[in-house]
Amino acid sequence: MNDIWLLILYIVVGLAVIGSLLAVFIKTSRSRGNYSGPRDANDPAPGAAPGADAGGAVDLAERPVVLDVPDEGLVVLPGGDAPVLEQPEPAAGRLQRLRARLSKSNNALGKGLLALLASDKIDEAVWEEIEETLLLADIGTEPSLELVEILRERVKIMGSRKPDEVRAMLREELVKLVDPGMDRSLAVSRQGELPAIVLVVGVNGVGKTTTVGKLARVLVAEDKDVLLGAADTFRAAAAEQLATWGARVGVPTIKSDVDGADPASVAFEAVKTGIEQEVDVVMVDTAGRLQNKVGLMDELGKVKRVIEKLAAVGEVLLVLDATTGQNGLNQAKVFAEVVDITGIVLTKLDGTAKGGIVVAIQKSLGVPVKLVGLGEGADDLAPFDVEQFVDAILN
Numbered sequence: 001m002n003d004i005w006l007l008i009l010y011i012v013v014g015l016a017v018i019g020s021l022l023a024v025f026i027k028t029s030r031s032r033g034n035y036s037g038p039r040d041a042n043d044p045a046p047g048a049a050p051g052a053d054a055g056g057a058v059d060l061a062e063r064p065v066v067l068d069v070p071d072e073g074l075v076v077l078p079g080g081d082a083p084v085l086e087q088p089e090p091a092a093g094r095l096q097r098l099r100a101r102l103s104k105s106n107n108a109l110g111k112g113l114l115a116l117l118a119s120d121k122i123d124e125a126v127w128e129e130i131e132e133t134l135l136l137a138d139i140g141t142e143p144s145l146e147l148v149e150i151l152r153e154r155v156k157i158m159g160s161r162k163p164d165e166v167r168a169m170l171r172e173e174l175v176k177l178v179d180p181g182m183d184r185s186l187a188v189s190r191q192g193e194l195p196a197i198v199l200v201v202g203v204n205g206v207g208k209t210t211t212v213g214k215l216a217r218v219l220v221a222e223d224k225d226v227l228l229g230a231a232d233t234f235r236a237a238a239a240e241q242l243a244t245w246g247a248r249v250g251v252p253t254i255k256s257d258v259d260g261a262d263p264a265s266v267a268f269e270a271v272k273t274g275i276e277q278e279v280d281v282v283m284v285d286t287a288g289r290l291q292n293k294v295g296l297m298d299e300l301g302k303v304k305r306v307i308e309k310l311a312a313v314g315e316v317l318l319v320l321d322a323t324t325g326q327n328g329l330n331q332a333k334v335f336a337e338v339v340d341i342t343g344i345v346l347t348k349l350d351g352t353a354k355g356g357i358v359v360a361i362q363k364s365l366g367v368p369v370k371l372v373g374l375g376e377g378a379d380d381l382a383p384f385d386v387e388q389f390v391d392a393i394l395n
């Protein structure tokens with residue numbers, strides 16, 4: 001009988017030893033993966049190209065985030081590499097300076113409207129032309145119809161329609177349409193003990209990295225301490241591109257030297273470093289992702305949630321390419337559901353006559369356009385100002 005109990009005891013001890021060995025083995029093999037962070041079911045495979053998943057509807061369900069601090073591949077690229085640091089120009093009044101670029105492509109809208117409203121006789125055909133001009137500028141159907149109605153009323157009671165009066169009336173109505181009441185300030189001040197966090201998102205090629213680089217210059221010109229996080233881990237050149245922008249103005253960049261590293265881990269490390277170094281602003285650049293790719297949109301949600309383990313994300317900027325017109329609206333809607341957009345950066349406004357997209361986006365999202373890109377130059381990013389924008393269109 002005693003022998004049987006002894007045998008059972010041996011079996012139990014043996015099983016316990018095998019169990020512990022298995023646990024140790026699983027832990028070590030996990031930490032050897034390319035991704036240093038945990039993987040959600042929807043995460044792209046290591047090294048997978050963006051958009052490698054099956055696509056379809058976006059699953060917006062919140063996923064719990066299990067945090068695993070990265071321990072591999074992260075490097076800080078010092079910001080002071082450039083032999084002579086550039087002195088970026090202050091951003092105030094930039095839209096005024098860059099107005100020629102805006103008006104070149106957009107004054108077809110302003111000039112067209114002025115000419116039509118100054119016609120000797122404004123009959124139905126002229127009103128239709130006015131509506132068409134607004135639609136062609138991508139203002140959107142509803143806002144265009146509303147504006148035409150308002151202009152009709154005002155013209156009716158106007159009488160003689162002197163050119164100055166027509167211009168003043170149009171200016172007033174366009175300013176109202178672009179909405180001067182929206183808060184366009186950027187959340188770039190430290191929040192107590194923590195830096196301000198700016199997350200930059202959007203589809204491929206819209207100008208995210210360029211925008212982060214240009215915005216870093218704006219912040220440096222305002223004497224802010226900035227740190228960049230290169231969470232665009234898909235495009236190998238993106239992190240280098242970002243680090244180069246930073247180095248020109250003495251801003252350091254956190255990047256991973258592991259291909260296809262977990263972007264959430266890089267973002268986490270950037271924010272952690274920013275907190276330790278007590279910087280004013282941490283700006284995180286993300287990879288371009290199509291809004292209909294479930295895995296990539298989930299990944300973006302995860303990047304934000306992981307950052308929020310450390311600090312609130314006060315500013316989520318969606319970068320939209322103005323030349324893509326109404327398609328930008330669809331992108332905006334999906335991104336807004338995943339990461340709560342706080343502001344729009346409208347790039348490439350220098351290359352389009354469709355400046356009316358400003359109105360369409362703001363109306364459909366309720367989110368203000370905060371910055372506009374008016375060229376590829378380092379200081380061609382301007383804070384959006386309603387009156388300057390309308391004046392540029394009308395002149």
Ligand SMILES: Nc1nc2c(ncn2[C@@H]2O[C@H](COP(=O)(O)OP(=O)(O)OP(=O)(O)O)[C@@H](O)[C@H]2O)c(=O)[nH]1
Nearest residue numbers: 204205206207208209210288347348373374375376
């Ligand atoms: N004309 C003009 N070109 C711009 C503007 N903003 C960005 N670009 C150009 O757009 C191109 C793409 O810019 P990136 O910053 O690399 O775009 P991205 O969104 O980071 O790209 P991915 O990381 O591939 O998604 C570059 O050639 C930029 O110079 C702008 O306001 N005007």
